[in-house]
Amino acid sequence: MRRDRIGPAVTAALPLLSGALWAGFPPPDDGRPGYARQVVGEALGSTAALLFAAALVLATRARWLEGLFGGLDRVYRAHRRAGQCGFALLAGHVAAVPWTGSSPGGTPSGLLAGAGFLVLVLLCAIPTLRYGAWRRSHRLVGVFFVVSLAHALLVDSLVDTAPGPFLLQWAAYGAGIAAYAYTLLVARFVRPRRSYLVRAVRRLDPATVEVVLAPRLRRRLSFRPGQFVFVTLHQRGLREPHPFTVSSAPSEDVLRLTIRSAGRFTSRVHGELEPGRRATVEGGYGMLDHTRGRSRQVWVAGGIGITPFLSWLRSGPGDRSVDLFHAVSRPEDALFRDEIEGHAGEHLRVHHVVTSASGRLTAERIAAVVGPLDGVDVFLCGPEPMTASLAAGFRRLGVPATAIHRELATFR
Template identity: 30%
Template structure:
């Protein structure tokens, strides 16, 4: 997966911040330790600007990182890195000689207090977010939105406790004002406007089909056609009493754009309720599509690997038209309750000489391992499933061939 543009974007922004702080002229001469502390504070506030920008799901950013799940990876580690910078800044500032003797004003005293509030706020919220598996999805989203509060306190601290005049139109002043404004507006957009502005495709549920004890297929009929590519996913909001309205990501299993099908497996509180409570004619709204599993752009020889409900993007492609590419699918699942459409896959393999399927029930068989698997030349590999599974197989494939054509999406958006 290629994320070079996205990585380069992060490097350029962070290096620009360090460069501008290093060469900026302070209001009055300051100790070298104070200069270093200011530069690290600048990196912290710039890092949080990137954190908020990456959370907006802007299409061009998704393209730069080659997939939304990769955006979230850098979003997470940038938040941790920025927090480390903020803590380091606080510790360094205490070591600056005669720092307490600097002339104080009501603004600087308030800024100092706001800096401490911002630091503790970031620590608390980021630590809670890192333990997202213990939270309901809606609570996790609220905690992410609350990061705007310590960010606002942090910006006040940077502007009014700095030994640099950031209100002047210097290169550092312009850079700080630009990133602060974009970062703050990005966070405010996700907090107040995202839900209304981005979910433009509306419709209702016109079909419900139970396909497994813990999985249901929903047919969504949209008011306007949704252009999408097989293998992509959407964020879906369901407006039914008893179900949270927060958007959740689901792969498109089938459809023509006017009608689309999603498969929802009972994996958490929300999906369990959908599986038991969902009703016909329930209003819905969609945002997307997202995803970079492009089977049509792959090589003639393809290797597919799916885990559990990760089979859905592959089903979208197979149900669209008979495949002329040579495909071998490994479908791993844990027991019959975890499997989806195995009969369809077996029938498809019988009727299409270009397609081969391997069903792996891990309750009866050993887990898949590709450590010794030899990938034929000119083969594209596509994977979809739980994050741990996808990362494990990606590592195994790359250990044999660094240039392998590897395309994947993992189930983790927290």
């Protein structure tokens, strides 16, 4: 198995492992009323705790996780799915387990944990919720996880008499609480971060801005071309850490971020950010790396998705044969057209696509330009509907999934 498939496989296997332990090593029947419902309810509850623990571990942003999932974007996708499945199982636990009210501390703590998780789920469903409010509320996942631990300790549980499920449940609580403590107390001191100053704010068009950051104390952040960073701008209204792909080369003295307005925060960056402000930059993250691909490559960018490819181009010419497609809605959206075409040559062919004039860019259209796709590695960056559609199209044309590389931007 490829290393970047281990993480998703392990995450998917966790509920199966829990179910197998409950089915293979059930607790003995102690004669209580509703024994079968109790077993089903506890199995659902302990599996929910296992998935919440996995979500807390994945939220640590630990560097070793990236290799197991194929990038931090995929780590956060697994984090989201684990949380969603955990809540679904928690709802099943609440519905299945007999509520007797016989545990003075266990019942209220269970209700509090369940209500807390429900509120967090409902908040995530609000489309207009500001990122900062979502981020602050999301920190409470660990609090409600600890409350659920109190619930598990205080109720009269059958799991205590089932060694397999018992060990797995308490291992989950230990890992989840350790991960939450790490994120809350330790991560800020060990994550790679540097202090920068905003040297320039260049508004390229009414919706796009290039932010140029200069390192303080001459300590530059280490990153690979194509990676993204989390940036905290120390200006009122802009202090929330947000991820942005770096568009400069690692060898440059400055860090360049090309940001397109896509919401309240990025719009404020475009309209309000001032030179001279401090910035804290953490990273780099992501595993979109063309140097790991074969000698013949296709790069496809949608709109502002050109940023990792800019970093690759600015890092110097390579010996790979590349066809770069940049799809934009209008001609004026191709902001770096002259620079990109300046890199064109023997090894790089540039194709600009204006979708309002020529229609949607498809894998079939690309294949018609570049020829047979045997031995080609494809790199995609842009809106997820576009990259997902292109990835599916390339697979239909015979490009193996292992040769299609795309960055998932929806977690940002």
